Amino acid sequence: MKISLQRTIAALTGALDFVGIDEVHHGKRVALFAFSIANELAWEKSRCLDMLYAGMLHDCGVARTEEHRHLTDTLEWDGAQAHCERGETYLLACPPLQRFATTTRWHHTRWEDLAAEPLTAAERLEANLIFLADRLDVLLAHYITADGLKNEILWEYPAIIERLAGMSGCQFSPELIGALQRAAGREEFWLQCDPPYVDEVVDEHLMHETPVELSSQEALAIAGLFARTVDSKSVYTLEHSTRVAQLTRYLAQARGVTGVELDLLEIAALLHDIGKLRVPEEIIDKPGSISIQERAIVRRHSYDTGRILKKVFPNLPLAEWASMHHEDLIGTGYPSQLHAKDIPWQARLIAVADIFQAMSQDRPYRPRLDSGAVMAHLDELLAEGRLDAELVELLRRHVDNCYRLAVHGELPA
Incomplete structure (x- = not known):
């Protein structure tokens, strides 16, 4: 499976940025700051690019809006x-991104504390660079508006740099602070973070990168990483x-599908809810009915899911399979109100699996249902013409194993 691993990182970082709800591009701005400072230090190009990718991935352990607010308030x-430890766990389980x-x-972790950790000198500096770039973006947030970057940043930035420089030797490496002070004197250091330009600037850094041939297992590992991030938004969706x-x-x-x-x-199903990173957990966790606004x-x-996956897998049908999981065969679903003839069987299968698993799982507004009650609900939807009859019958023939998978994630020994 040949995809651009670099562009995959960039596209999925856009999904992580949804966690902020009212603030986007945090991951990419951190990436650009880290890349610029690494460049100022005259690091090798490959190491600078690794800092770009590390900046985009640094918050892969953040899924909850409340946690994001704490991280950006101070x-x-x-x-x-x-979230650092969660992110490490997710990345270690994903071979293409383990580094x-x-x-x-x-x-x-503060610079003064990193010396006591089992890290190489290069690892300490690289981790501290992401910390510095991350905190720099928190201070930049005051200058980010819906329309773009405030021009005031071009004459008020010395106060930001002075504040960070005051933490040299304790929170941050003096070497990194020195490089930041030099780089910050150039207008482009700040203007590259203007919201209309961020994606474009990141793309310029990626445009010469060679696509990487990933095995199916490696692609599944990347999908699994982001699926775990989505599911960790709530104890009810774990x-x-x-x-x-x-x-x-x-x-x-069971239907006879094999191979690629x-x-x-499986990848499409793993990522079917990636657009939910935009949904605050207070809605997901709400015990009662939700408002029309919610x-x-x-x-x-599901629309957001489609847009994200089109960027990651532009030449594969994964985006439509995943984004159609809330469509139904009579045209009353969303986001496109498609009818049966426009919904491929793969999307219909993910829809059936999604409903079956959700009904078999505890939710804030009800406990999980037993397999009989879940099948009764599917039969109601089937009678209304919403689901694919062949796929519902396929599930019915294997209902015991399916319920075991839905509840426990494993088949009987």
Whole structure:
């Protein structure tokens, strides 16, 4: 499976930025600051690019809006380490991105404390660079508006640099602070972070990178990383994406699907809810009915999923398979109100697996249902013409195993 690993990182970073709800591009701005400072230090090009990627991935352990707010409200927060450790765990489980695990793990640790950790000199400097770039972006936030970057930054930035320089030797490496002071004197250092330009500037750094041939297992590992981030938004959705993917693969195999198509289906199912990173957890965790405004926020997640996956897999059908999981066969679904003839069977299968797993899982507004009650609900939807009859019957024939997968994530021994 040939994809641009670099562009995949950039596209999925855009999904992580949804966690801020009202603030986007944080990951890419951190990446650009880190790249610029590394460049100022005359690091090798490959190392500078690794700092670009590390900056985009540094918050892969953040899924909850409340956590994001704490991280952006102050320069230091006592609870910051939790997302660093989650991010390290996610990256270690993803072979194509493992090399960024150490930087992610230590990117909120003070410079004076890094010396006591089992790290090389290069690892300490790289982790501290991401910390510096991350905190610099927090201070820049005051100058970011819906329309763009405030021009005031071009004459008021010395106060930001002076504040960070005051932390030299304790929070930040003196070497990195010196490079920041030199780089910050150039207008382009700040203007590259103007919201209309951020994506374009990142793309310019990536345009000469060679696509990487990934095995299906490596692509699945990347999808799994982001699925875990999505599912960690709420205790009620833990393992949801993973188990929908297991159900989808199991049922597709029962239908006779093999090879690359089977892997693509699993990837699409793993990422079907990636657009939900934009939905605040207070809506996901709400025990009662949601308002019309909250429903609108929830309903856009499948569209967001499609837009993200089109960037990651531009020449594959994964985006449509994943983004159609809330369509139904009679045209009353979303986001496109498609009818049966326009919905491929792969999307119909993910829809069935998604409903079955969600009904088999505890949610804030109800406990999980037993397999009989779940099938009764599917039969109601089937009677209304919303679901694919063949796929519902396929699930019915394997309902015991499917329920085991939905609830426990494993088949009987």
